[in-house]
Structure formats: C-alpha cells, structure tokens
Amino acid sequence: MRVAHLGDSSAGRELVEGMMGAGHDVVKLEDPGDLREFQALVVGVGDARLEATVEMLESFVFDGLIVIHTCLSRGVQVLDPLEAHGVVAVAAAPFAQKRWAISALDELGETIASLIVGEMGATTVEYRDTERPGLAARVYYARMLRRLARHADLFEDEPPELLGNVDSEEIVAAFYAIEEPGLRRSYLESARRLGEVELREELELWALQEENK
Structure with missing residues (x-):
C-alpha cells in the first residue's frame, strides 16, 4: 500500500x-x-x-x-x-x-x-473516545517516570524502546484530563524534571507556570 x-x-x-x-x-x-x-x-x-x-x-x-x-x-x-x-x-x-x-x-x-x-x-x-484523554495522561506519566529513572541510571541497561517516547506537546495536552489533585501535582513535578534533564525548555517552563497557578 x-x-x-x-x-x-x-x-x-x-x-x-x-x-x-x-x-x-x-x-x-x-x-x-x-x-x-x-x-x-x-x-x-x-x-x-x-x-x-x-x-x-x-x-x-x-x-x-x-x-x-x-x-x-x-x-x-x-x-x-x-x-x-x-x-x-x-x-x-x-x-x-x-x-x-x-x-x-x-x-x-x-x-x-x-x-x-x-x-x-x-x-x-x-x-472509546471518552476514555482516551485519561489513558493518555496515565501513559505519559508512566513514561516520564521511566525516562527519569533511566536518567538516574536505574534502567541503564534497558533497551530504549521500552522507555517509550513522549512528545512535550502531548504531555501538556494530556495533563488537563487529570482530575485527582495529587496526581496533577506529581505529573507536573515529573514534567518539570523531565524538561530539565532532557533540555526541553518549553516543557519545563510550562510545568513551572502550572505549578505556580
């Protein structure tokens, strides 16, 4: 095809x-x-x-x-x-x-x-369409944690494909589907740290702005 x-x-x-x-x-x-x-x-x-x-x-x-x-x-x-x-x-x-x-x-x-x-x-x-925003938020949160663990050398021998790619703009979009306050805080902390260690300045800045609201 x-x-x-x-x-x-x-x-x-x-x-x-x-x-x-x-x-x-x-x-x-x-x-x-x-x-x-x-x-x-x-x-x-x-x-x-x-x-x-x-x-x-x-x-x-x-x-x-x-x-x-x-x-x-x-x-x-x-x-x-x-x-x-x-x-x-x-x-x-x-x-x-x-x-x-x-x-x-x-x-x-x-x-x-x-x-x-x-x-x-x-x-x-x-x-279903209604299930996907929440799914995306959970998936991206898990991927951020895994990537941060890799940066901390906790998964240094793990194949890169197991870490899962996650685009900054998708991290941002998925955040707004999260309703639980504790998860929102943890998500933002992870996004800010990921932005810092992977030099994603726009992601780090967005997370800082959301944390200060």
Missing part, C-alpha cells in the same frame, strides 16, 4: 516505521494536493494541532482514502469532517510495548487498524 505521512510526532513515526517494515511504501507528504497518489494517510501531529490539520485536509481527501491519526489523547471523532468525504477514519496510537489503542467509526476501520498493527507484530485494544 502506498502511504503518505504528514507530521513529525513520535507516535506517527513509530507507525510509519512499522508500516515500512511490513512492506508498505511510505512517503513524506510535502503537498496535500498529491494525496490522490496514495491509498492511506498517517496524520502524525499532536493534540494541539490535530483539529487545524484536519480542517486543512478537508479540501484534499477523497472517498476510500484511509486516514489514521496517531494522537493517543484524541479519538476518531476528530476525523468526522473527513469522514463526511468518504474516508475510512481510524485513530491508532501506541500506549505500551506492542500494544496500540485504536478507535474507528465502523467495522471496516477497526479491521484495517487491526491488520496494520498486526503486520507490525503488535496487538490492538479498542478505546
């Missing part, structure tokens, strides 16, 4: 790398006007940019195109404007080693998501 890749999120890169490993032809999308040359599109952007990206794509998608977004905190309904044009809409994002959270609007989308993830040697778990 010929696949276009839009965006630079770590989850998007993980998906397209897995698809390439399974034999799919993946090309970075430079011009949305070229979409008709592809059978599928991976939208690898974070929560903050996803809706604007979907709006931009409305003029270019077509009936039968498979569109997969890889933002863990958002479900498939964010793709509704594209589904109105006949696309097969799927949300698929990694949340644990070889496990992907998926959401789809219909059985066809679920089947396609399961096949693509299965080709990568991973399994899928279906989550």
Whole structure:
C-alpha cells in the first residue's frame, strides 16, 4: 500500500516505521494536493494541532482514502469532517510495548487498524473516545517516570524502546484530563524534571507556570 505521512510526532513515526517494515511504501507528504497518489494517510501531529490539520485536509481527501491519526489523547471523532468525504477514519496510537489503542467509526476501520498493527507484530485494544484523554495522561506519566529513572541510571541497561517516547506537546495536552489533585501535582513535578534533564525548555517552563497557578 502506498502511504503518505504528514507530521513529525513520535507516535506517527513509530507507525510509519512499522508500516515500512511490513512492506508498505511510505512517503513524506510535502503537498496535500498529491494525496490522490496514495491509498492511506498517517496524520502524525499532536493534540494541539490535530483539529487545524484536519480542517486543512478537508479540501484534499477523497472517498476510500484511509486516514489514521496517531494522537493517543484524541479519538476518531476528530476525523468526522473527513469522514463526511468518504474516508475510512481510524485513530491508532501506541500506549505500551506492542500494544496500540485504536478507535474507528465502523467495522471496516477497526479491521484495517487491526491488520496494520498486526503486520507490525503488535496487538490492538479498542478505546472509546471518552476514555482516551485519561489513558493518555496515565501513559505519559508512566513514561516520564521511566525516562527519569533511566536518567538516574536505574534502567541503564534497558533497551530504549521500552522507555517509550513522549512528545512535550502531548504531555501538556494530556495533563488537563487529570482530575485527582495529587496526581496533577506529581505529573507536573515529573514534567518539570523531565524538561530539565532532557533540555526541553518549553516543557519545563510550562510545568513551572502550572505549578505556580
């Protein structure tokens, strides 16, 4: 299958790398006007940019195109404007080693998501759109703790893929789904420390600002 890749999120890169490993032809999308040359599109952007990206794509998608977004905190309904044009809409994002959270609007989308993830040697778990923000917050909190432990040399021999990638903008977006005060404090402390040790200045500054509110 010929696949276009839009965006630079770590989850998007993980998906397209897995698809390439399974034999799919993946090309970075430079011009949305070229979409008709592809059978599928991976939208690898974070929560903050996803809706604007979907709006931009409305003029270019077509009936039968498979569109997969890889933002863990958002479900498939964010793709509704594209589904109105006949696309097969799927949300698929990694949340644990070889496990992907998926959401789809219909059985066809679920089947396609399961096949693509299965080709990568991973399994899928279906989550409702309303469950995904809380799931993302828990996953990113766990990944931050694991990465901090690695920086403290507690997991120095552990393969990097077990640590889990986590983009700063996704850490920020997922925070607002947390309701429990203690977890909110711990999440911010972890984000601030991760920003410090991994030189993510924007993440460290955001966490400091939230802590001082």
